[in-house]
Amino acid sequence: MGKQNLTLLTDFYELTMMQGYFKNNTNDTVIFDAFYRTNPSGSGYAIAAGLDQVIDYIKNLHFNEEDIDYLRSLNIFEEDFLAYLSDFKFTGSIYAMEEGTVVFPMEPLVKVIAPIMEAQLIETALLNIINHQSLIATKASRVAYAAGDDGVMEFGLRRAQGPDAGTLGARAAVIGGCIGTSNVLCAKEFDVPALGTHAHSWIMSFEDELTAFRKYAELYPNNATLLVDTYDTLRSGVPNAIKVFDELKGAGKMPKKYGIRLDSGDLAYLSKKARKMLDNAGYPDAIICASSDLDEYLIDSLKTQGAAITSWGVGTNLITSKDCPAFGGVYKLAAIKKDGVFIPKIKLSENEWKITNPGNKTVYRVYEKENGKLKADLIALVGEKFSEENPLLLFDPISTWKKTYLEAGDYTLRELLVPVFIDGKCVYESPKVMDIRSYCQKELSTLWDETRRLVNPHRVYVDLSNELWHLKNQLLDNYNTRSHSHK
Amino acid sequence: MGKQNLTLLTDFYELTMMQGYFKNNTNDTVIFDAFYRTNPSGSGYAIAAGLDQVIDYIKNLHFNEEDIDYLRSLNIFEEDFLAYLSDFKFTGSIYAMEEGTVVFPMEPLVKVIAPIMEAQLIETALLNIINHQSLIATKASRVAYAAGDDGVMEFGLRRAQGPDAGTLGARAAVIGGCIGTSNVLCAKEFDVPALGTHAHSWIMSFEDELTAFRKYAELYPNNATLLVDTYDTLRSGVPNAIKVFDELKGAGKMPKKYGIRLDSGDLAYLSKKARKMLDNAGYPDAIICASSDLDEYLIDSLKTQGAAITSWGVGTNLITSKDCPAFGGVYKLAAIKKDGVFIPKIKLSENEWKITNPGNKTVYRVYEKENGKLKADLIALVGEKFSEENPLLLFDPISTWKKTYLEAGDYTLRELLVPVFIDGKCVYESPKVMDIRSYCQKELSTLWDETRRLVNPHRVYVDLSNELWHLKNQLLDNYNTRSHSHK
Structure with a gap:
C-alpha cells in the first residue's frame, strides 16, 4: 500500500x-x-x-x-x-x-x-x-459507542468497494474504535489484530457439525469460538458446541477463549436462549459473538432487548457506511x-x-x-x-x-x-x-x-x-x- | 493496478x-x-x-x-x-x-x-x-438509462471509497454505460475517455469571470465548456459565456464543442433559462451540461420537467451507489x-x-x-x-x-x-x-x-x-x- x-x-x-x-x-x-x-x-x-x-x-x-x-x-x-x-x-x-x-x-x-x-x-x-x-472512522466510532464495553470486529472486506476500501477502510475502522479486523492485508500493513475463526463452509465440509467443531477446537486450542447456525442453532449448534466444551474440559484442555458465534436468525432470542444453555452447562464465561447485518442502531436495539451478546462482528454496514x-x-x-x-x-x-x-x-x-x-x-x-x-x-x-x-x-x-x-x-x-x-x-x-x-x-x-x-x-x-x- | x-x-x-x-x-x-x-x-x-x-x-x-x-x-x-x-x-x-x-x-x-x-x-x-x-456497473446502467441518448460522465473520484473504488469504480461505470470518466488513472489504465474542463477555483483565480472564460477558451480551442455558476449563473455566468462565444465567432475560431456547465441551483429552471439565452444569442448547438448531486431519479425528474440538459456529470451517487x-x-x-x-x-x-x-x-x-x-x-x-x-x-x-x-x-x-x-x-x-x-x-x-x-x-x-x-x-x-x- x-x-x-x-x-x-x-x-x-x-x-x-x-x-x-x-x-x-x-x-x-x-x-x-x-x-x-x-x-x-x-x-x-x-x-x-x-x-x-x-x-x-x-x-x-x-x-x-x-x-x-x-x-x-x-x-x-x-x-x-x-x-x-x-x-x-x-x-x-x-x-x-x-x-x-x-x-x-x-x-x-x-x-x-x-x-x-x-x-x-x-x-x-x-x-x-x-x-x-x-x-x-466516524461510522466505526458510532458502532463502537453502541457496543459499549464490548469489542467490535471489522468483518466487511467482501462487501467493501474494492481492495483499498477493504484495507484502508479497515484501518479507519480500527482508528474509530474497532478492536481488529478480519482483513489480513490490513492487519499486516498496519499492525492491527487479525480476527476470525471459521465459516459455514468449514462445518459443511465435514460429515457432521460435531466433527467439524471437534476438529476446529483440536487445531486451535487457544480460541474455540464455534459458529453454531449452520443447521439449527438451538437444536444442533449450541448442544454440539457444549459437547465439545465438555470434552475439552474433561481432557483438561479448556481454551482460555471460547464460545459461540451467531450469524443469522433473531439474535436477541437466540443469544438469550444460548446464554441459558451455556450457563446451565457450566460455561458462564463462554463468549457469545454475533455477526449478521449489524450496525449501530441494531446493536443499540439488541442491547435494549437484553441480548446476551458480548462481542460483535460488523461487516457491510460499517465498511460501506451504508446509511451514508x-x-x-x-x-x-x-x-x-x-x-x-x-x-x-x-x-x-x-x-x-x-x-x-x-x-x-x-x-x-x-x-x-x-x-x-x-x-x-x-x-x-x-x-x-x-x-x-x-x-x-x-x-x-x-x-x-x-x-x-x-x-x-x-x-x-x-x-x-x-x-x-x-x-x-x-x-x-x-x-x-x-x-x-x-x-x-x-x-x-x-x-x-x-x-x-x-x-x-x-x-x-x-x-x-x-x-x-x-x-x-x-x-x-x-x-x-x-x-x-x-x- | x-x-x-x-x-x-x-x-x-x-x-x-x-x-x-x-x-x-x-x-x-x-x-x-x-x-x-x-x-x-x-x-x-x-x-x-x-x-x-x-x-x-x-x-x-x-x-x-x-x-x-x-x-x-x-x-x-x-x-x-x-x-x-x-x-x-x-x-x-x-x-x-x-x-x-x-x-x-x-x-x-x-x-x-x-x-x-x-x-x-x-x-x-x-x-x-x-x-x-x-x-x-449496475448503478451506472440505471443512470445512463435515465439519461437516454445523452452522455453520462463519471465524476465521482473525490467521493469514492478510496483510490481503487475511484479507479475500478470508474471502470465499472464505463462498462455500465458512462461515456468516460474524470479519473485520469482509470482513463490511462483502461483506455477509456478522460473528461472534464475546469473548476470554480479556475474562475476564482482570475480577477473576474470573463477573463477566466476567455483564457480557458483561448487555451483549449477544441472544447469551450464553461462553468457558469461561480458567481451568478444567469446574471453573470451565461452572459459572460455568450460574450466569449461571440468573440470566438468574430475571430472565426468557434470550437466544435462548446457550451456551459451548471453545477448548482435549480437545474430545471436554470437550464431552460440558459437555453433560451444561448438560443437567442445564436448558439442553439451549445451544450448544457449539469453536475450537481445527480442520480437516476433526479435525471429522470429533470427530463420530465423539460430541463434543457443534454450532458450529465454524475459523481457521489454513482461512484458509491449511494442508495445501495x-x-x-x-x-x-x-x-x-x-x-x-x-x-x-x-x-x-x-x-x-x-x-x-x-x-x-x-x-x-x-x-x-x-x-x-x-x-x-x-x-x-x-x-x-x-x-x-x-x-x-x-x-x-x-x-x-x-x-x-x-x-x-x-x-x-x-x-x-x-x-x-x-x-x-x-x-x-x-x-x-x-x-x-x-x-x-x-x-x-x-x-x-x-x-x-x-x-x-x-x-x-x-x-x-x-x-x-x-x-x-x-x-x-x-x-x-x-x-x-x-x-
Whole structure:
C-alpha cells in the first residue's frame, strides 16, 4: 500500500487547469482548505482519518515516463507543459488535523499552501483519501459507542468497494474504535489484530457439525469460538458446541477463549436462549459473538432487548457506511498571494452555510477547564493572538446574538492544525494505527454523551473569531456592491 | 493496478480454515458458487463486472517472504503449513459470466472448482472485486438509462471509497454505460475517455469571470465548456459565456464543442433559462451540461420537467451507489468431490429463497426467437442436455405451478458461464473496457423496458431445470428426515 504510483489519480480538469496556469504564467501561491459541511450518518461529530495515506501520496508524487506518454497521447497537452510535469514535485506546505481527532463541519481538516498548479493537482486524491477514511472512522466510532464495553470486529472486506476500501477502510475502522479486523492485508500493513475463526463452509465440509467443531477446537486450542447456525442453532449448534466444551474440559484442555458465534436468525432470542444453555452447562464465561447485518442502531436495539451478546462482528454496514456512504469533503480556495500578501477569497452561494471562510486560517479547540470537555471550536486567522489568561467571547457566526463568555481560567485552548509538509519537506511522522486508535478514544472522551448519542445529537459549535467574521462579512459586502454595480 | 500483491487480501478465517484442512489432510476438490440474492437499488437486473481484476488477482497469487514472516509472527500457523503457503499457487478451474452480462439473483456469476484450501483462500478477494464492480456497473446502467441518448460522465473520484473504488469504480461505470470518466488513472489504465474542463477555483483565480472564460477558451480551442455558476449563473455566468462565444465567432475560431456547465441551483429552471439565452444569442448547438448531486431519479425528474440538459456529470451517487452501497454477493459450497464424484451440498435456511442450489451447475439464457428478447434464465446441472430442437418447459422453482411452455423454434439458448481458468491456467482474455461496454449495451437491449424501468421493474424469472429442482428437493427431504431422527 502507499507504494503504488497514484500521481494520475486526479480529475482530468486538474491537469487542464494546471496547463492553463502554466501557459498563462500564473503560478501564484494559494491556500486551499479541505473541509466538510455535514457530519455523516446524522452524527454529532466526525473523526479525521487518512492523513498517513495522503502523506505517502504526496511523497510519491511524480509523473513517470509512462504517465507522460499517456498524457501526450491525448493531444491536448503541449510539450513544454509535459516537460514541466516530468520534473514535477510538491514544494508546498500542508497543515492538518491529526488522524483520530474529533472534527466538526466547516473547519479545515487539511490546509494546503502551495503554488496553484501543485495545489490543484492534489485536490482529488487528497479528498478521496480523507473523505473515505474519515467516513469509515466516524461510522466505526458510532458502532463502537453502541457496543459499549464490548469489542467490535471489522468483518466487511467482501462487501467493501474494492481492495483499498477493504484495507484502508479497515484501518479507519480500527482508528474509530474497532478492536481488529478480519482483513489480513490490513492487519499486516498496519499492525492491527487479525480476527476470525471459521465459516459455514468449514462445518459443511465435514460429515457432521460435531466433527467439524471437534476438529476446529483440536487445531486451535487457544480460541474455540464455534459458529453454531449452520443447521439449527438451538437444536444442533449450541448442544454440539457444549459437547465439545465438555470434552475439552474433561481432557483438561479448556481454551482460555471460547464460545459461540451467531450469524443469522433473531439474535436477541437466540443469544438469550444460548446464554441459558451455556450457563446451565457450566460455561458462564463462554463468549457469545454475533455477526449478521449489524450496525449501530441494531446493536443499540439488541442491547435494549437484553441480548446476551458480548462481542460483535460488523461487516457491510460499517465498511460501506451504508446509511451514508460518502463524506462530503470539499476543497476550496481561501486565498491567493499577490506581491507577498495573501488576498482572501470567498466562494458565494445562495445558502448561507455554503459560503466559504476566507483567508489563512487555523483552528483552536476550546475546553472547559474543570472537566476537560470540549466547549466549542474556534476558526481564526493565522496571526491572531489568543491567551488563556484573557476571557474569551464566542459567538455564533450566523446568529451572532448567540454568545458565550468564558472567564480567564475557565477554559483551555489547543491549536488543532499541525504542520505536515513545510516547503515540500515532510515534517510529520504518523503514529502507529493502534496509537491513533488510543488517541481517538481520548478525543471521544472529551465529548459529552449528548454529542455522542446516535440520534439527534447535541451540536458542537464551531465559531469564527471576531477578526475572521469581520473579514468574511467585509468580502460579502464588497461582492454585493460589485454585483449591483454590474446590473 | 492489478500488479499489487493482494494475496493477503483475505479474511483471517480463510487462513485458519486452510490450516485446518491442511492439518486434517483434507483437500478435496469442491465447487463454490458466487451469486447474489437481490438486485441492488431496486433494479430489475444487475451487470456482472470485475472479472478482469479477479483474473489478475488469481494470476498473481503467491505468498512472498514478507507475507510468510508476518503470518509466522501471529504464532498460530505452523511451519509445515507456512511451507505449503510458500509454494502456493492456484491450480483450480473458474467459470464465470463475462463482464457486461446482464445477470439475475441466484445464478452463479462465478463458479470455482478447486481443492478446498485454494477455493477457500480466494473467497474474500473474489467477492470483494465482483461485488464492488457489479454494484457500480449496475448503478451506472440505471443512470445512463435515465439519461437516454445523452452522455453520462463519471465524476465521482473525490467521493469514492478510496483510490481503487475511484479507479475500478470508474471502470465499472464505463462498462455500465458512462461515456468516460474524470479519473485520469482509470482513463490511462483502461483506455477509456478522460473528461472534464475546469473548476470554480479556475474562475476564482482570475480577477473576474470573463477573463477566466476567455483564457480557458483561448487555451483549449477544441472544447469551450464553461462553468457558469461561480458567481451568478444567469446574471453573470451565461452572459459572460455568450460574450466569449461571440468573440470566438468574430475571430472565426468557434470550437466544435462548446457550451456551459451548471453545477448548482435549480437545474430545471436554470437550464431552460440558459437555453433560451444561448438560443437567442445564436448558439442553439451549445451544450448544457449539469453536475450537481445527480442520480437516476433526479435525471429522470429533470427530463420530465423539460430541463434543457443534454450532458450529465454524475459523481457521489454513482461512484458509491449511494442508495445501495453494497452488492450482496455470497460464495457458497455447492459440492464436494469424494472418490471422483461430486456430492452435492446444500445450505439450509428458514427463508426458502436463502437455501442454496446444490451441485455442479451452469446457466442458460432463454431468448424469444422472434425478437431476441430475454425470456428467462435456466440454472441446470452440468451434463444435462438441452436442444433448441425440442420444446422447453420452464417452471418457477418455488411456485412450481407457474409454468411456461416454449415450442421448439420459438426460443434460442445461450450458455452464460465461460471457462476462465482450467486447472490453474488462464484460458480467457478479457476484452477492452470499451468493448465490454458495447457488449453490455447489447445485453441491455435484450431486456424489455418493463425490466429496465427504475421503479418497480418487471421481474425476470430464473428457473431451475427439472433435474436440479429434483436434486434440491431430495436433499431438503433427506435433511429433514435426518434432522427429525436426531431429536
